[in-house]
Amino acid sequence: MRTAIVHPGADNLRYEIRQIVEVAKAIAAAGQPIRWENIGDPVAKGERPPAWIKEIVGEVARDDLSFAYSPTKGLDETRAYIANERNLEGGIQITAEDILFFNGLGDAISTIYGALHPTARVIGPNPAYPTHSSAEAAHAGLPHITYRLDPQAGWRPDLEDLETKVAANPQIAAILIINPDNPTGFVYPQETLAAIVDIARRYGLFLISDEIYSNLAYAGSGMHKLASVIGEVPAIAMRGISKEFPWPGARCGWIEIYNRDQDADFDRFARSLLETKMLEVCATTLPQRVLPKVMGDPRYYPYLEERVAAYDRRAKRAAEVLSAIPEIAIHPARGAFYMTAVFRHGALNLDQSLPATPSASAIIAPHLSPALDQRFVLHLLANTGICVVPLSTGFNSDLQGFRFTLLEADEAKFEILLTDLAAALRAYLASAASTGNVTRPNVTAA
Numbered sequence: 001m002r003t004a005i006v007h008p009g010a011d012n013l014r015y016e017i018r019q020i021v022e023v024a025k026a027i028a029a030a031g032q033p034i035r036w037e038n039i040g041d042p043v044a045k046g047e048r049p050p051a052w053i054k055e056i057v058g059e060v061a062r063d064d065l066s067f068a069y070s071p072t073k074g075l076d077e078t079r080a081y082i083a084n085e086r087n088l089e090g091g092i093q094i095t096a097e098d099i100l101f102f103n104g105l106g107d108a109i110s111t112i113y114g115a116l117h118p119t120a121r122v123i124g125p126n127p128a129y130p131t132h133s134s135a136e137a138a139h140a141g142l143p144h145i146t147y148r149l150d151p152q153a154g155w156r157p158d159l160e161d162l163e164t165k166v167a168a169n170p171q172i173a174a175i176l177i178i179n180p181d182n183p184t185g186f187v188y189p190q191e192t193l194a195a196i197v198d199i200a201r202r203y204g205l206f207l208i209s210d211e212i213y214s215n216l217a218y219a220g221s222g223m224h225k226l227a228s229v230i231g232e233v234p235a236i237a238m239r240g241i242s243k244e245f246p247w248p249g250a251r252c253g254w255i256e257i258y259n260r261d262q263d264a265d266f267d268r269f270a271r272s273l274l275e276t277k278m279l280e281v282c283a284t285t286l287p288q289r290v291l292p293k294v295m296g297d298p299r300y301y302p303y304l305e306e307r308v309a310a311y312d313r314r315a316k317r318a319a320e321v322l323s324a325i326p327e328i329a330i331h332p333a334r335g336a337f338y339m340t341a342v343f344r345h346g347a348l349n350l351d352q353s354l355p356a357t358p359s360a361s362a363i364i365a366p367h368l369s370p371a372l373d374q375r376f377v378l379h380l381l382a383n384t385g386i387c388v389v390p391l392s393t394g395f396n397s398d399l400q401g402f403r404f405t406l407l408e409a410d411e412a413k414f415e416i417l418l419t420d421l422a423a424a425l426r427a428y429l430a431s432a433a434s435t436g437n438v439t440r441p442n443v444t445a446a
């Protein structure tokens with residue numbers, strides 16, 4: 001090309017959660033069955049959306065208007081339904097005009113970072129969910145700026161680290177939280193949310209709260225949506241149906257904009273999101289028409305409670321099995337359906353490996369990088385067929401570890417998964433002597 005055509009941020013776009021699939025597929029073709037623990041799609045993992053939800057979808061699909069475009073902001077009646085639900089929960093009160101629909105939160109995320117002023121930055125959690133961190137880094141053409149979630153404190157955010165970085169980087173315009181968090185399953189206590197809102201207020205920032213898992217917080221987790229503590233600080237909350245119904249293939253999510261009347265710049269930014277969406281016409285219509293009927297059904301919340309209770313049980317069991325390995329730090333998730341295990345400092349080295357067939361070994365060999373947790377993940381895949389995601393390369397983290405899911409609905413299979421994972425971890429760690437001290441996680445500052 002006679003002129004540069006690759007965006008300077010292109011190298012920041014990485015989604016290891018799906019990229020590892022290519023390696024896993026090659027290993028499957030070589031005869032090793034794969035256990036897919038890398039991706040957060042409950043349906044692909046075998047959860048069956050309830051028959052009554054399918055009936056509602058079928059009924060709505062028979063109406064010709066479900067095939068039409070919808071207004072750019074989203075269907076009026078659906079936005080009014082969501083605003084009303086939000087207002088009944090207490091906290092900030094909104095109207096349908098504060099809601100904007102997208103083709104899934106993936107679309108909302110790329111629109112938001114894409115619409116930001118080129119020099120404005122959003123600080124996010126570490127470990128980071130790559131759709132946010134990659135989109136933010138690609139927008140800035142620079143590495144994503146993160147604050148630390150502390151594995152030694154059950155993944156509580158390090159508020160000192162957050163404030164220090166906010167103070168030191170005047171280009172930071174917003175703080176991102178993911179609540180409940182992906183990949184850690186952490187649920188932000190109310191006082192932590194309030195402290196983060198306070199930092200935003202004191203430094204003149206807005207907040208982005210990704211709440212796609214907010215209705216999948218476990219009983220007793222203390223889940224509070226940002227709306228309950230936001231006060232007068234400008235903010236954007238993100239919700240969707242991908243994980244809840246679950247219907248990720250519907251590509252349906254929305255943002256709720258809080259306090260746009262408090263700041264003229266924030267108001268202009270919010271309008272630019274709508275203007276961007278107008279260029280794309282609108283979001284998918286069918287799921288928007290279905291949404292109030294499903295969420296308003298008396299069976300909806302009991303159905304979610306049942307699912308969440310199963311994740312909670314599996315989270316506790318996973319923590320019990322894996323915390324018996326001294327080189328691993330792990331905390332049971334309190335929401336969503338992921339857990340993250342962290343290797344203690346010095347537990348990993350370049351000489352460790354697991355036995356594998358010659359073909360599986362040959363497949364992983366070109367992908368083995370200096371990232372020690374990524375090496376473990378590839379050896380685990382080749383040896384057991386268990387496909388998880390490394391923390392350092394998959395979640396933009398300075399910790400060594402891996403994320404797995406709590407989506408295996410067959411309890412017997414889940415138990416075997418944990419047994420095999422624990423056995424592989426022990427064998428891998430014992431395959432070459434550990435170096436250094438194994439008493440604390442490897443948590444160098446971001």
Ligand SMILES: Cc1ncc(COP(=O)(O)O)c(C=O)c1O
Nearest residue numbers: 040104105106182212240242253
């Ligand atoms: C925290 C978080 N936000 C957003 C998304 C994307 O959701 P959607 O299916 O609505 O694009 C995911 C998907 O895994 C997620 O985990």
